[in-house]
Amino acid sequence: MLQNLNNHVTGWTDWNIALNLQGGPNWVKNFADSPVIVNSHQDTFYKQPMFYHMAHFSKFVPEGSQRVGLDPNAATELESVAFLRPDGCAVINILNWSQKDIDFAIWDPEHGFIKAHSPAESIQSYLWKWQ
Known part of the structure; x- marks a missing residue:
């Protein structure tokens, strides 16, 4: 799903x-x-x-959301996709396919960063007020 959404698919x-x-x-x-x-x-x-897995997208990415680009660090082995929602919030979905836990950070030059932890074989959604 993440690969499709990152490559201009409008729904899945x-x-x-x-x-x-x-x-x-x-x-x-x-x-x-x-x-x-x-x-x-x-x-x-x-x-x-x-x-x-599908619930993360159904719950956090409402109709009218627009996908935005990310600059992920390939060394983390995480997959990600980000959206700006119509309510002014941003959401990032993080997928950890690996068999190991991964620590990472979400960094936004205007709002700072979040230290995060992705358990092995997990999906997470991060939501914050953008505007």
């Missing part, structure tokens, strides 16, 4: 929002994973990690 959704325990239904038996897995026999569902 998972085409398999909910699938059964096998990863279907699918007429060609191309079973897959999805944000929600449904067990129709027990009338239950399971939220997968992608459900929570």
